[in-house]
Amino acid sequence: MRFLADSKEYSLDKEHFGDFLNDEENPIKDIDEDYILEILKGKKLDFEKAYYNYSCVNCKSEKQGKSKAYEFYEYHFYLYTKDGVVVSNSFQTEEGESYARLEKVGKVNNSYIVSIIICAECGYFEIEIEEFEV
Numbered sequence: 001m002r003f004l005a006d007s008k009e010y011s012l013d014k015e016h017f018g019d020f021l022n023d024e025e026n027p028i029k030d031i032d033e034d035y036i037l038e039i040l041k042g043k044k045l046d047f048e049k050a051y052y053n054y055s056c057v058n059c060k061s062e063k064q065g066k067s068k069a070y071e072f073y074e075y076h077f078y079l080y081t082k083d084g085v086v087v088s089n090s091f092q093t094e095e096g097e098s099y100a101r102l103e104k105v106g107k108v109n110n111s112y113i114v115s116i117i118i119c120a121e122c123g124y125f126e127i128e129i130e131e132f133e134v
Contacts, residue, residue, distance in 0.1 A: 001013070018124045018126045020126070021129065027129075028085070048073065048074055049072075051069035059124065061122065076115050078112065078113055079114055080110070080111050081109070082109055083109065088107070099111055100134070111132050113132040
């Protein structure tokens with residue numbers, strides 16, 4: 001999977017993959033980076049520029065100019081689970097099928113935010129999953 005940002009091409013592939021961080025307190029069962037990348041396959045993703053106070057663990061990028069932060073790109077979406085197993089995600093929910101409605105009928109009982117974080121310098125990326133109350 002590839003995308004352009006600021007005239008530079010980035011790839012979400014094994015070569016650039018760094019780390020997969022599942023929620024520490026309530027991890028999702030049977031999930032890994034391949035599962036996440038499969039969900040994203042074929043989707044038009046709109047990454048936004050993000051700034052962190054730590055550098056990329058891969059390239060140890062330098063701060064740009066007088067900036068006090070390091071440049072990254074981020075994309076977020078949501079996973080909905082039932083008893084720790086993914087049953088849906090924010091790409092699958094149809095109109096009128098909100099998380100609250102799915103929860104009300106007992107199809108889901110927890111939600112997570114998935115963050116794809118890409119170093120603007122070298123393209124190294126991480127996937128982070130955190131429990132998130134919708």
